[in-house]
Amino acid sequence: MRYDGGVTRWLLHVDLDQFQAAVEFRRHPELRGQPVIVGGNGDPAEPRKVVSCASYPARAFGVRAGMPLRTAARVCPEGVFLPQDLAFYAEASEEIMALLRTFPGRVEVLGFDEAFLAVDTDEPEELAREIRAAIAELDLTCAVGIGDNKTRAKLATGFAKAVGKTGQSGEAVDPDTGTGIFRLTADNWVELMAHRPTGALWGIGARIAKRLSGLGIETVADLAAADRKALAAEFGPNTGPYLWVLGHGAGDTDISEPREPVGHSRSETFPRDLTERDEIDAAVVRLAAQVAEETVAEGRGIGRVSVTVRTKTFFTRSKQRKLPAPTADVDEIVQIALEVLHQFELDRPIRLLGVRVEYAML
DNA sequence: TCTGGGGTCCTAGGACCC
């Protein structure tokens, strides 16, 4: 933790509250405090679309991200449904990240609504308060997790949101009160995390938690005490030991340098299943052309094409092909996507089609 | 009321070559 100068390196994790809904409130102030549900085209009757973001009042009804819109409409009849406007949220996200970059430290963007800051300071809470105050100037709120590494900073944000909860609204509020900020380090890791299920860790989802459970590992403490060899045998030589490390709360102590994106994809779940070869082909042609055009417009070459097919029964498979040479030819990509598509049986009604490309230097 | 869309990374296993 200590290095030249004797100032401590801290990782701060900044996470906006109910981001998409909060951004909508900026242009629809009359909706503040309402159970707003963002998703699909804003029609709660639209099938096969899900909630992207629910405002805290909507969450009080049980509405959650990922829930079908029609379910949300049922559990929250007075919900205000808004179409998802990703371009608008991207713009707001840029504004937030630009603001974060005005603070001392370096910024790693994690998504539309969260970022890590690596900063050398002895007063991380002070900085966190300043960040929350600045975000409040944008008519937005956020929680800030402070940690001695990224793992702990990220998890600290969860505690910050719990601490900052104010009754029904659930918002982490009031930059002056110090709520909405939490510090998680090696000092309080065991006290706060040891008894929690492994799935509480960032990087352990439902599947791995279940497999860990099969090994008798239920809690973070169990994971930290687990035999690394046994973990390696179950999860592989890299993932296994990494899980053990996670159990101890260890993680990167600096942000990652921005990486070049590795690929790009477009997919679509159809309102009704596709059964005709013509319409299946046409959809793949359309998706492939879109992905290829977007990729070429960015000046990138394409080295691999993959096609995903999901049937009515939610059976999902993908096939891919490496190109003989990188290309920026949209027609070539479309042709290859069609050829890959035709490697599938295509004898079942199709719910989703997707086309993905991987970048390659031309 | 069935289960979005867009990413990243890891692992297993077969083919192929030395």
Add this chain to the structure above:
DNA sequence: TCTGGGGTCCTAGGACCC
């Protein structure tokens, strides 16, 4: 005639995250 390992490339699939 049979049998080695190691290394790399490629595809398929799984898992995680926001």
